[in-house]
Amino acid sequence: MQRINYPQQKEWEEILKRPTQTVSDIEEIVNSIFKEVQADGDAVIKKYTAQFDKVTLDSLLVTNVEIERANNTVSDALKQAMTLAKSNIEKFHAAQKTSKVDVETMPGVKCWQEKRPIQKVGLYIPGGTAPLFSTILMLAIPAKLAGCKEIVLCTPPDNNGDINPAILYAAQLCGVTQIFKVGGIQAIAGMTFGTESIPKVYKIFGPGNQYVTVAKQLATKHGVAIDMPAGPSELLVVADDSANAAFVTSDLLSQAEHGVDSQVILVSTSENLIEAVEMEIENQLQQLPRKEIARKSIGNSRLILVKNDQEALELINEYGPEHFIVCVENEAFFIENIQNAGSVFIGNYTPESAGDYASGTNHTLPTNGYAKQYSGVNLDSFMKSMTFQKISEKGIQGIGSAIELMAEAEGLQAHKNAVTLRLKSLR
């Protein structure tokens, strides 16, 4: 892990670079797969599944028999853990329901806002190097709570053409409507354009590697909405001497093990803590089954020694981490002043893994600095706000002349007439 002492502000951009490829690096392959899927549907999806996932499939749709088999395979202990996580995620997301906004803006002019579910949603569940069934809980639970009717799920098959049983179990536990064996760019193309078997959806959700993330971003050019760019996982920890170096290290490695393009950063005012973490990383890394992946992402990662809390805060807001752990004496300073982060974890006993699985918050979060402008997935992500209005005779008499004047000033006579005719009818 590269160590940087007291960087100058002009060096931040370079130090805080992500290791991921950008839209321009990947758009050529995305556009060409999109074009083919649009033209030839399932046949192209199967071709790319053979190329990238090394399996030839007859059918993309998961059958009830496969789901039944998965139910019998998943252990009772794992089922219970999922039930606990589901209950917490449901509680936290159900509490996000808002009441109807209802205002009489002036006498006789009633305006209100109501929310409606997005009827057809597509969930992408990553499965390239790890079967992220927890992501199903994070997406299908709020989709169900919001009232989405069609919940389609795409996830890559293994090279036997199977889907991990925990994914199938979680999908049926959370009310997913249909599950398809397809991953990567081709999955996003399938849900964007629709194929013989995969339905076209209105909005695509879910994290994935850089291919999936860029495909989602480009899919928006074809009329589908997306939750946000949720790419390779990242974590920034701010810690001082009050932090436990072993705990901090375990958190850094937890996100480093996601993929070779993940990035983790420790920012500290304490040289002692940075040294302790540096040593601990080697020890803990040795024990990890995914040490080869974690070692590569540790290569993209940084230990940054800063002068004071203010400088730490400015650097963190500039980076905009997906996950932000605060393990410092003066935690209130960071909690009150953090502007750009997907999700914040506070204190020595709040591992980032808690949010990944079971505390109740959502783990589908903006990466690559997009925390500056996007929220993580939440209940509202699955809904649209609609406004309504009803104007009485008294109301149109009160508001009418203002509308007439404004329409006239814009040169839009028909707009003005729509009011004038009504006002005349009341004289």
Ligand SMILES: NC(=O)c1ccc[n+]([C@@H]2O[C@H](COP(=O)([O-])OP(=O)(O)OC[C@H]3O[C@@H](n4cnc5c(N)ncnc54)[C@H](O)[C@@H]3O)[C@@H](O)[C@H]2O)c1
């Ligand atoms: N931001 C978040 O909220 C969040 C949450 C969970 C996971 N993640 C991230 O999701 C990612 C999961 O990645 P993954 O790879 O394990 O699974 P994935 O399902 O995202 O990607 C696997 C697919 O990538 C495609 N692919 C692989 N190599 C390709 C290539 N060279 N060209 C074109 N397509 C290719 C294949 O079609 C394959 O099916 C990780 O980067 C992890 O950090 C992010």
Ligand SMILES: N[C@H](CO)Cc1c[nH]c[nH+]1
């Ligand atoms: N940390 C990931 C979000 O960046 C989510 C996840 C799923 N499983 C484990 N972790």
Ligand SMILES: [Zn+2]
């Ligand atoms: Zn994780």
